[in-house]
Amino acid sequence: MIYLDNNATTATDPRVLETMLPYFYEKPGNAASRSHPYGWVATEAVDLAREQCAQLFAAETREVIFTSGATEAINLAIKGVFEMYHRKGKHIITVATEHKAVLDTCHALEKRGGEVTYLSVDEQGMISLEELEAAIRADTVLVAVMWANNETGVIQPIKEIGTICDRKGVLFFSDATQAVGKIPVLPKAVGVHLMAFSAHKLYGPKGVGGLFVNHRAPRVRLTAQLDGGGHEGGFRSGTLNVPGIVGMGKAIALAAEEMVPASVQLQQWRDQLENRLLQDLEEVQLNGHPTSRLAHVSNLIFRFVDAEALMATFNRDIAVSAGSACTSADPSPSHVLIAMGKGKGGAESSIRFSFGRFNQSNEVDQVAEAVIRGVNHLRSQSPVWEMFKEGIDVGG
Numbered sequence: 050m051i052y053l054d055n056n057a058t059t060a061t062d063p064r065v066l067e068t069m070l071p072y073f074y075e076k077p078g079n080a081a082s083r084s085h086p087y088g089w090v091a092t093e094a095v096d097l098a099r100e101q102c103a104q105l106f107a108a109e110t111r112e113v114i115f116t117s118g119a120t121e122a123i124n125l126a127i128k129g130v131f132e133m134y135h136r137k138g139k140h141i142i143t144v145a146t147e148h149k150a151v152l153d154t155c156h157a158l159e160k161r162g163g164e165v166t167y168l169s170v171d172e173q174g175m176i177s178l179e180e181l182e183a184a185i186r187a188d189t190v191l192v193a194v195m196w197a198n199n200e201t202g203v204i205q206p207i208k209e210i211g212t213i214c215d216r217k218g219v220l221f222f223s224d225a226t227q228a229v230g231k232i233p234v235l236p237k238a239v240g241v242h243l244m245a246f247s248a249h250k251l252y253g254p255k256g257v258g259g260l261f262v263n264h265r266a267p268r269v270r271l272t273a274q275l276d277g278g279g280h281e282g283g284f285r286s287g288t289l290n291v292p293g294i295v296g297m298g299k300a301i302a303l304a305a306e307e308m309v310p311a312s313v314q315l316q317q318w319r320d321q322l323e324n325r326l327l328q329d330l331e332e333v334q335l336n337g338h339p340t341s342r343l344a345h346v347s348n349l350i351f352r353f354v355d356a357e358a359l360m361a362t363f364n365r366d367i368a369v370s371a372g373s374a375c376t377s378a379d380p381s382p383s384h385v386l387i388a389m390g391k392g393k394g395g396a397e398s399s400i401r402f403s404f405g406r407f408n409q410s411n412e413v414d415q416v417a418e419a420v421i422r423g424v425n426h427l428r429s430q431s432p433v434w435e436m437f438k439e440g441i442d443v444g445g
């Protein structure tokens with residue numbers, strides 16, 4: 050079994066798990082209990098994790114809010130700004146290729162009187178800065194652009210977007226769930242005021258994440274989305290997931306040490322796979338930007354091949370994602386690839402390979418060979434492929 054679906058989730062690093070374990074039984078305290086050592090021990094552990102996050106982001110500890118994951122952090126950021134700044138306006142700008150957690154939150158706000166501009170992207174998945182600037186209005190309260198895309202790995206020009214938002218006096222939120230722990234992410238240095246992240250995309254546990262909220266210049270305020278207790282500075286009530294937060298802190302500390310050297314290895318594997326497939330197969334194309342892209346992600350179109358059928362030829366030995374089912378709860382073709390102009394056919398012929406820390410060098414060729422075998426097999430049985438090869442226009 051070869052796991053190349055690290056953008057869906059990563060395995061919890063054993064070093065992370067080991068750090069978490071004492072906080073289930075031996076150290077069961079509630080971080081909000083101020084009157085006994087059980088609580089103090091939990092508070093100390095949460096404080097350390099907050100410090101670890103703040104250090105990676107070059108932020109202050111009070112700027113890190115813990116949540117149940119990126120989806121909750123995204124909801125808190127977008128709905129929290131929309132409600133808090135309603136006197137300024139009700140216009141939000143986002144991008145067609147955002148994660149569903151962002152898009153569906155925006156759709157929910159449209160039902161509540163919000164107006165949302167969905168920026169388009171070019172063939173390589175990049176937004177246009179001119180289009181963004183032109184879309185900002187006097188009543189724009191938030192610009193939401195993801196740091197790196199989960200399906201293609203495409204990295205948006207965050208610094209340039211931050212400069213525009215600063216000039217226009219608009220808050221800037223970035224879903225950095227795929228970027229944190231993979232590339233250096235310094236929100237304060239590039240004008241990002243709110244930023245969501247999640248532990249399970251960076252070798253931490255599932256069900257824990259966070260939101261960076263800029264504290265000064267500007268001081269970002271949010272309407273809380275959960276009432277009760279006033280935990281997390283009033284931003285997010287609810288007893289903290291102490292083991293999860295401890296694990297996320299450890300995962301982030303490991304990333305701080307390891308992500309730069311690790312990305313060299315990941316990119317080498319990624320490029321080795323990509324080069325082999327592009328060399329040995331016809332009609333394979335990259336979905337995404339060739340350089341402004343995460344090192345471990347490759348999203349490829351295999352024209353005239355159904356991605357689901359191709360995956361079936363792997364006999365369950367290789368875990369990847371198809372462009373037809375990137376959010377597995379939703380079987381429609383990827384909205385990201387559609388927005389990039391790849392068409393329904395292109396999306397349904399696309400596969401995302403996402404490498405991670407626990408892959409091994411010998412897996413790269415095994416995957417390449419399985420893909421080449423599968424594509425050749427499917428095409429050999431395809432009348433459309435045959436017609437294409439004979440020069441007949443089949444649209445493809």
Ligand SMILES: *Cc1c(COP(=O)(O)O)cnc(C)c1O
Nearest residue numbers: 118119120148150199226227247
């Ligand atoms: C995984 C992911 C999310 C959702 O994160 P959860 O912690 O699973 O809620 C949001 N945005 C992006 C870009 C993601 O990759």
